[in-house]
Amino acid sequence: MSQAALVPRVISALIRAELAGVNAHTLAVAWQRAESAGVNFESLSERGLALVLLQYCGYPTSPQELSVFLRVAQPLTPNALVSALISDDQAVNYARWLPAFLEDMDLPLQRNSRLMLRWLVAERAAAIAAQQPALERLRRLADDPSTSPKISALLVYALGKCGTLDEDYDRVIHHAEIVITQDRGNLDLVAEALYAMYPPALINALQYFLDQTEGRPSRQQLDTGLLLLQKVAEIEDRAFWQAYHAPLSALVDQLSALGERHAAITRLLDQVEKQLAYAAYDADEG
DSSP states (O other), rough: OEEEEEEHHHHHHHHHHOOOOOOOOHHHHHHHHHTTTTGGGGGOOOOHHHHHHHHOOOOSHHHHHHHHHHHOSSOGGGSSSOOSSSSSSHHHHHHHHHTTTTTOOSSHHHHHHHHHHHHHHHHHHHHHHOOOGGGGHHHHHHHOTTSSSGGHHHHHHHHHHOOOHHHHHHHHHHHHHHIIIIIIHHHHHHHHHHHHHEEEEEEEEHHHHHHHHHSSSOHHHHHHHHHHHHHHHHHHHHHHHTTTTTHHHHHHHHHHHHHTTTHHHHHHHHHHHHHHHHHHHHHOOO
16 A cells, blocks of 8 residues: 555554544644654555554644644544643743644634634643733733734633633623624623633623613524523522622613513522522621
């Protein structure tokens, strides 16, 4: 069998074996490492090629390797990112390097870099937050008026969960407002990040939505309001409801008008009003 036919066959076999950390992305890195090491692929048998690729297989250790890892046409999935095989130091470095790819013209590179950033924040927020300089490139993207609104939700998610209140609050709020008015598709990330950074920011986001919605909201606008309200209703911390009882009560009054026309809002408002009632009872008992 020719080497040209052998390589994809071996790579496919290794992927099908479902070995931890062995996938199309890490194998692309393995190939690049083997080439850099001067491996003579032409002399290798099928078994020898598989062993060489496994020897060099691993997650990226440089920006150049990260580019190779992400440029693979196959979409990156959480299963391809094995947390046990990615150290905190690697995660912090990826947070440093990924901003360079988020708006790249190469579509697989762009798509996979965004997927990887989302995974990093979900899995390694504490490690990244402990190394604030790793967020500087993301901050520069957030401050650049030419940055695409398509990554605003990711900027909110990363800076909201890994950044600091003093350094990043204004950036997070600015891009959250962009998502509320333009994107909406990743509003769940925004709501999670706002609550993680500063719980009242979630109330402010819901207020901003109401201020932007006049008369009868469109279906898309209604979905935005429902998701934000759902995130508020899901908060179980009784201290939150006690501390922000007044602004939350004011929101309930504003949302009641919408609830008269939309049953889903009415159901969520019932949950919110119960939380407010429990908080008021606890305050009286205290």
